[in-house]
Amino acid sequence: MSAEQWFEDYASAVYSYIFMQVRNRHxxxxxTQETFVKVVEKAHQFDGRAAVKxxxxxxxxxxxxxxxxxxxxxxxxxxxxxxxxxxxPSSEETAELNAQETEFYEALHCLNKSQKQVILLRHIQGFxxxxxxxxxxxxxxxxxxxLKRALDAFKKELEKGGMSHETLYRR
Amino acid sequence: MKPYTDDELTKKLEALKEPFQPTExxxxxxxxxVFHGESVQYRYRKFHWKPAIISLLxxxxxxxxxxxxxxxxxxxxxxxxxxxxxxxxxxxxxxxQDSFEVTNYYIAxxxxxxxxxxxxxxxxxxxxxxxxxxxxxxxxxxxxxLAKMKLQEGDYKHYTVKKRKDLYTxxxxxxNNFSYTxxxxxxxxxxxxxxxxxxxxxxxx
Numbered sequence: 001m002s003a004e005q006w007f008e009d010y011a012s013a014v015y016s017y018i019f020m021q022v023r024n025r026h027x028x029x030x031x032t033q034e035t036f037v038k039v040v041e042k043a044h045q046f047d048g049r050a051a052v053k054x055x056x057x058x059x060x061x062x063x064x065x066x067x068x069x070x071x072x073x074x075x076x077x078x079x080x081x082x083x084x085x086x087x088x089p090s091s092e093e094t095a096e097l098n099a100q101e102t103e104f105y106e107a108l109h110c111l112n113k114s115q116k117q118v119i120l121l122r123h124i125q126g127f128x129x130x131x132x133x134x135x136x137x138x139x140x141x142x143x144x145x146x147l148k149r150a151l152d153a154f155k156k157e158l159e160k161g162g163m164s165h166e167t168l169y170r171r
Numbered sequence: 172m173k174p175y176t177d178d179e180l181t182k183k184l185e186a187l188k189e190p191f192q193p194t195e196x197x198x199x200x201x202x203x204x205v206f207h208g209e210s211v212q213y214r215y216r217k218f219h220w221k222p223a224i225i226s227l228l229x230x231x232x233x234x235x236x237x238x239x240x241x242x243x244x245x246x247x248x249x250x251x252x253x254x255x256x257x258x259x260x261x262x263x264x265x266x267x268q269d270s271f272e273v274t275n276y277y278i279a280x281x282x283x284x285x286x287x288x289x290x291x292x293x294x295x296x297x298x299x300x301x302x303x304x305x306x307x308x309x310x311x312x313x314x315x316x317l318a319k320m321k322l323q324e325g326d327y328k329h330y331t332v333k334k335r336k337d338l339y340t341x342x343x344x345x346x347n348n349f350s351y352t353x354x355x356x357x358x359x360x361x362x363x364x365x366x367x368x369x370x371x372x373x374x375x376x
Contacts, residue, residue: 012198028193104184
């Protein structure tokens with residue numbers, strides 16, 4: 001299968017994964033392009049040990065990591081988005097979201113970076129625990145542990161925002 | 172308030188991906204950039220002033236705080252952690268132990284005043300067989316060397332003594348202000364910053 005076909009199949013998923021982290025359409029486009037330029041360059045190195053999608057997401061993950069290292073070295077070091085850089089989603093991000101999705105999205109951004117990553121990959125992008133571990137360069141056990149903590153933290157953040165089981169089904 | 176189950180959260184989270192998909196136009200533009208080399212702009216990064224200034228301020232405040240808390244490595248009295256031990260030095264007399272070139276100090280701490288006395292007897296006072304001119308030369312030499320000493324004879328009011336680890340810094344405020352640091356080398360022995368050794372009459376904090 002060619003790199004162009006890979007782009008057709010996975011560009012949208014990669015873009016959404018990146019956009020939900022960088023929170024800016026223009027930057028998400030740039031980083032998606034950067035990811036696929038690397039995919040094209042390294043296509044011959046792909047050995048088929050992992051699924052193509054997992055491999056491409058590993059490249060996307062490292063590309064985002066480099067982006068944050070360059071852009072916000074301090075926040076990257078502390079593994080936390082400081083609120084001074086803007087914790088609330090912009091209108092650009094929430095234009096397509098309903099109120100409940102906005103609450104979920106805001107709660108997601110209250111988590112630390114590693115918790116956010118496991119939720120993004122495991123639950124939003126739908127990767128298995130094994131694939132999530134491969135993308136993050138971590139172990140399956142660690143991903144399971146992080147995911148449990150991340151979901152607990154996520155629920156707490158939702159409750160802080162007044163979201164409940166009842167609210168969930170009131171749509 | 173009933174919390175969410177994991178299944179409920181999973182369903183809602185899966186659905187969250189949809190609104191963040193690129194438009195067809197965006198996808199086409201990215202495809203053009205990647206496969207036809209058109210306007211790949213990812214190397215350009217806009218410089219953001221706000222985070223840069225905040226980072227800089229944060230670094231400056233951290234450096235400032237560290238400086239205040241720790242102070243200079245060899246001048247520990249200026250640090251935040253220095254303890255004021257002035258009261259315990261009340262009634263102390265320090266006596267210079269070994270002969271130094273031009274001094275033989277006695278330092279007494281009495282009330283709010285520190286008294287520095289130099290009991291050195293040099294060649295010019297010894298009544299040797301030296302000629303008048305030799306005595307005068309020796310005297311001038313003595314005065315010149317004495318003027319360079321850190322401690323000068325006199326009565327100094329409102330002194331303070333601050334301790335950090337084994338270092339004690341005596342600070343004198345006012346017109347003739349100066350500070351002098353001593354290191355405790357034994358329970359009743361101290362070495363001044365100029366290398367002069369002292370013994371004291373009692374045990375002090």
